[in-house]
Each structure stands twice: as structure tokens, then as C-alpha cells.
Amino acid sequence: MSQSALPRRRSFADLVARLPLPKVTIWRALAAAVIGVGLVSMIRRFALGLGATTNLTDQYPWGLWVGVKLCGVAFAGGGFAITAAIYLFGVERLRPIARPAVLVAGLGYSCFIASLIMDLGKPYNVWHPMVLWNHHSVMFEVAWCVMLYTTVLSLEFSPVVFERLGWSRAYHTAKKFTIPLVLAGLMLSMMHQSSLGSMYLIVPNRLHPLWYSSGLPIFFFVSSIAAGLSMLTFAFFLAHRILGRRLRRDILQSLAKASVVVLGVYFVMKVFDLLYRGQLGAIVASGIEGPLFLGEMLLGVLFPMILFARSAVRNSKNGLYYTSILVILGMVLNRMNVGVTGFEKSSGVHYFPSFEELSIAAMVVTVGFVVFGLAAKHLPIFPEDYRRNSRLEHH
């Protein structure tokens, strides 16, 4: 009897047995699998080169990864829109989503940069635009804006990290630069969101007439706001369902209302553009482009706009959730059409991404979501996480 009362000596095996095990859920297993497969593909891509691992050719030099780049930046649109609304235009009500907006934007850009590295033939030269300037090149301008804006986003996000670390001085110093950072972020975003569209102005004979337009820069800029707001709504739902963060329905409803305006402006511009260029008929012309265009414009823009305009939808949790997913899908389709499928007709060949292209793209996106989950869990991103922190006062 007295024997068992003695404290047992802990063996190494005990320690190992005590290691906390992450809970295995179906989503985690899936994410791990996608990332694992993606890593293998990534190794293959860098070891064997682009030709052996992608379906890219001289006829189809840009493929899925370019599409992912466009999507990543588009879905970052909430970052500049929300911060500008709060800090420059005085929409105080949105303050609780400032941090999630900056986080989502940062992850969008990370996806852009990751896909870019995969896609470049010589990724180790990625820094060359810093020293070899060609200010006539849209891609040069995009490169600079992405570099600068990623820096701006990191600085905007730094108070979150300082707060977590309890570095009060650094926190307050960083906070002082909010306004200039937000202003710089707005201007940089205007420049390169539109410039991603301008990138396609040089291919009037290649990009399908349903998408080629001198309005591309404006379309890309406006739609990035809608894309950003919906991705932000989606991110809120993720944090709510996985981490139990409070769903700020009041704010999500405001975002939905704003989306109605943005989607409406976008839709009208696109229709007028088609009329002006006399390309309305191209929708019914043979080929897959017509249905794709209709899909993105009707299911991804018009339909969600009508839904968001109804208060019954805005007042319903599911309504907000599914409608924002519609917008997200519509925007993905749009960027893929401009970046990938819109070239099919003129190229004369058929392109479908290879297994490596698909699995690497899936990995990039999955890592984005995983990092979002980790950051949301461990950093004071959502209001209830930073309210708890009494040491630093908040604005």
C-alpha cells in the first residue's frame, strides 16, 4: 500500500506519451494530405523543370498558377477597402474587422508570391525588378507594388504580434503609423489591383473578346473589393465554426450591403462594356467561353447581388454564408477566365493543368487557410481575443 504512494519516476516513454496530440479531424487530415502531396509535386517541379511537370507550352505559356496569382491578389481586396473605410473615411463600425481584413489580405499576397515562385522559370531572379527597371512594363509595376504593399501589410499587422508578445513600446510606436500605412496601402492597392488587369491589355488578339477590354484595369480594381469583402465574410465564418469566434453579424450585414453596391457597379460596367464593344453576340457564339462568361456574371455577380440586396438573406446566417461563397466562386471563375481559359481559342491548343500544377495550387491555397486558422487561434485577431488583453489600450 505504501509502495504505491511514492511518486513514480517519470520515464522518457511517459514524457512521449504525454505529448499533446493534435486532434485528428477529417479537415486536418485532408489538409495534411493536400500539403503532403503538394510538397512532393513541388520537389518534382524544381528538380525536373517546368516542361516535365506542367502542361505549359509555347502556345500556352501561362496557366493555372497565374490564375492563382490573380485570385490571391483579388481576395486580398478587403485589406485596403476595410482599413481605408475605417481609418480614412471614418466608418468606425467596421473597426472590429480591421485585423481579420489585414490578415486575409496578407495571406492573399502570400498565395500570390508562392505561386509566382512556383511559376517563374528562374525563381532565384525574382528580385531583379528591384535593380533592373522597366517602367513601361506593367509587371514591373506590379512587382514593386506587391513588394511595397506586402511590407505595408506586415507593418499594419505588426501591432497584433507586439500585443501578443506584450511589447508595449513597440506596439504604441507601430500604432502611430496607422494612418500613413493605410493611405499607402490604399494607393498601392489601387495601382496594382488595376495593373493586374492592365497586364492583359497587350494581348488584344489572344484574350477572348468577352474579356479583353480597355476597361480591364477598372474591372479588376472594382471586383477586387467585392472579392475581398466576400472572402472576409467567409473567413469570419471559418473562425466562427472552427474556433468559436463570435460571428459579428451586424458587421457582416454591412459588408453584404456594401457588396450589393460594388457588385452592382461592376455588373453595369461589364454590361456597358460588352455593348460598347459590340461583343454581346460573343456570349452565344459557339465554344465554352459563352457559358463560362455567363457563369461568372450571372451566378457570381448578378445572382449574389440580388440575394445580398434582400434583407431576409442578410439577416440569415446561411444566407450570408452561401451568398459570399457564390461571389467567391464567381471571382475565381473570372480571374481564371482572364488568366487561363480566355486564351484557349486563340492559342489553338487545349490546356488543362497537370497533376503537379493542380496539387501545388491546392497546397498553396490550403497553406493559406491553415495559416489563417493558426493565426486566428494564437494571435489577437478577433475582438474577443484582444479585449481580454488589458495591458494595452485599444482604439
Add this chain to the structure above:
Amino acid sequence: MSYGILFDSVRCRQCGGCVDACKVKWDLPDRDPDKLSENTFTTLEIHDGHPVRRMCMHCENPACVSVCPVRALEKTPEGPVIYHADRCMGCRYCVIACPFSIPKYEWSSAVPRVRKCVMCHDRVSRGKKPACTLFCPYGGIQSGPREEMLAEAKRRLAEEPDKYHQHVYGEREAGGTGVLVIGAVPPERLGLPVNVGDDPLPEKTWAALSRLPGVVGVAGAFSLAFWWVVRRRDQVRAEEAAAFAEREEKARARVTRREKQEVNS
């Protein structure tokens, strides 16, 4: 002075000497003799019996040069459009931007380069002729200052109007190209792209890009002004609220004093 090449589809006898000369000059493998690729910078295509050279057109205002973010492609003052592999980062924007579908990529390489005709810039810059124009015995292909080539092309069109379709391809296409093509049939029947337009493609981009700083500057100034107004409004409100609170405080103090006096009296 910009250097040019003139190809005459009527005089060409389809011997292919120019294609071979290019392969020898650039030490290219024998693969893909009939299509432009990383191994072949120029081809001789036959359309309905009419020969035509395909090669980089060495545009006067080249799309490929304008899009390259790292100045890996360069329009030299001598005319040839050349490529610096050490600068290139492999974005392939040039491949997609060229209206003539010229630049090709070394897809199978681990350190891929863009490959295309550079009009033997090493020779041209030393006052020599490009390799492909050295030996043509029939006058099908020849080179010299672009203006001279253009004048020569027009002279041939005028001298034998029934033999030539009256158009110098490249005089205005895509803003003008260093390579000029004349032949018996219209360019589309020679397989040359005719949808490139007469304006240089880079202008389309520049129209948007050059406006950007102005638009963004105005938007930035507007936002800043808005911020200032909002802040000012909040400040004024805060001041008014403070002033109001102060007045209240004073009034209450007065009341209290009076009450005290009344009590004391």
C-alpha cells in the same frame, strides 16, 4: 539608323539556305526544322507554293521589350531586339505578349532561357550582315538599313506590279517592324498575322499605365482630405462636448455656492 531585313517571296526559290545559316551561326540542334522553337529561330514556310520566312520581326516598338519587367529584352539602337539571359526571371510575359508568337521558352531546361532570333546582333553591331542574309543567291532575302530595304521593296512593287501584291508587310504592322515581307499574294495567304493592327501594342498598356499615377494621386489626396475632415469633425465634437461639460460643471458649482450661501445666511 535601324537595321532591316527584306524577304521577297517572289524571288525566293525555297532553297532553305537562310534557315541552315541560322542553325550553323547559333550552333542549334537539327530538331524542329519546320517550326519555331527553342531549337529553331527561323523557318521557311510554304503556303500554296508561296514561301515565307518566319522569324522575329524586330519591331520598332516591340511588345516583348515593353512587357519585360527586368529589361531582359532590349531594342538596340542598331535595330535588333536582343535578349539577356542573365537578367531574365522566366515570367514568360514576352512569350504571351508578342503579336507574332515569336519568343520560345526552353521548357525542358532547369535554367530555362527565352529563345528567338536576335538578328545576329553581334554581327550587325560590327557593321556586318546577319548570317541568314549573307548567301541568298536569288535576292530572296537581303539586309541593310531599314529605310533602304523599304525603298527597295517599294521599288520592286512598282517595277513589277502584276507580280506583287501591293503591300509591304511590316512597314506599318504593329507600329512597323525591322523585317519586311513582300510577295505575290496578300499577307494572310502567306500565313502572316494580319490582326496585329498598325499601332504599336505597348501604347495600349501605356495608355492605362501612364494615367495611373495621376488617378491614384488624386484618390490619395482625396482620401487624405476626407480623413482630415473626419478627424476635424471628431475634434470639434470632442471640444464642444468638453466645453459643454465645463459649462455644466461651472453652472453646478455656482448653484452649489449659492446653496451654501443661502444655508450660511
